[in-house]
Amino acid sequence: xxxxRCRILRVFIFSGLxxxxxxxxxxxxxxxxxxxxxxxxxxxxxxxxxxxxLAQLRKDAEIARASVERNADTAELSRCLQIxxxxxxxxxxxxxxxxxxxxxxxxxxxxxxxxxGLAFADIVFDIHVSSKDGSESLDSDELTxxxxxxxxxxxxxxxxxQLRIEQQGWNWxxxxxxxxxxx
Numbered sequence: 001x002x003x004x005r006c007r008i009l010r011v012f013i014f015s016g017l018x019x020x021x022x023x024x025x026x027x028x029x030x031x032x033x034x035x036x037x038x039x040x041x042x043x044x045x046x047x048x049x050x051x052x053x054l055a056q057l058r059k060d061a062e063i064a065r066a067s068v069e070r071n072a073d074t075a076e077l078s079r080c081l082q083i084x085x086x087x088x089x090x091x092x093x094x095x096x097x098x099x100x101x102x103x104x105x106x107x108x109x110x111x112x113x114x115x116x117g118l119a120f121a122d123i124v125f126d127i128h129v130s131s132k133d134g135s136e137s138l139d140s141d142e143l144t145x146x147x148x149x150x151x152x153x154x155x156x157x158x159x160x161x162q163l164r165i166e167q168q169g170w171n172w173x174x175x176x177x178x179x180x181x182x183x
Contacts, residue, residue, distance in 0.1 A: 069182050072120065077176040080116035081123065084154070087111045090127075090172055093160050103162040108143060108174070113154040120149045124178040127161055132169040139163045143174070148182065 030038070040046040049057065072080075088110025095105050108127065114120060123145040129138040141161040149155050 069180055072118075072179045072181045074177070076116070076118070076181070077123075077179060080114055080118060081120065081149075081176045081179075082113045082115055083125075083174055084111040084113060088174065095160065097162070101162055103139070103164045105160045106163050106165075107158065107160050109156075109158040110174075111154050111156045112145065112149065112176075114149045114151060117151045119151055119182045120179040121182045122146055122178075122180055123149060123176055125174050126177045127163070127172065127174050129163055129165055129170055129172045131167065132171060134171065138165055138167070138170055142177070 037046065041048055088108070090106050090108045093105035093107040097103075097105065112123070125143045125145070126140065127143055128140045130136060131138060141163055143157075143159050143161055145155070145157050145159075
């Protein structure tokens, strides 16, 4: 510990209470880490911030982080984007493809809800079709919801995907896989 003794310049006694009038070269005992931190503050390498200001600085940093367009991670997508299952349906389309990938078209319609304070753009959903018991994957495709889904909003969609489903009795699911978070 680094300590210096206080040299008492004046002592007053009032009703049994001792009062020191002044000290010269007064320092509190500190550990090496505390001394190092004080040196860094004095040199300008560190800045001392009141706890009351720290909360606002953290909030400002979060706003700045959110103001940069970036790709959403899967945890954010799972937490924020909810498919409205009662309103979301898939059925055969009346359109037909005559060249290239000739898998049948399926029409998917429904709603997706954004339950977070983030805006998402160009959301890609993975569509997976499996056998009724889930033991066999039958086919998969992607559905892209172009444009922006604002914070705390719901958006409807109708799109077609290509899937080969040759057996009776199947299940399907739809989950968000990619999106951009925009300011």
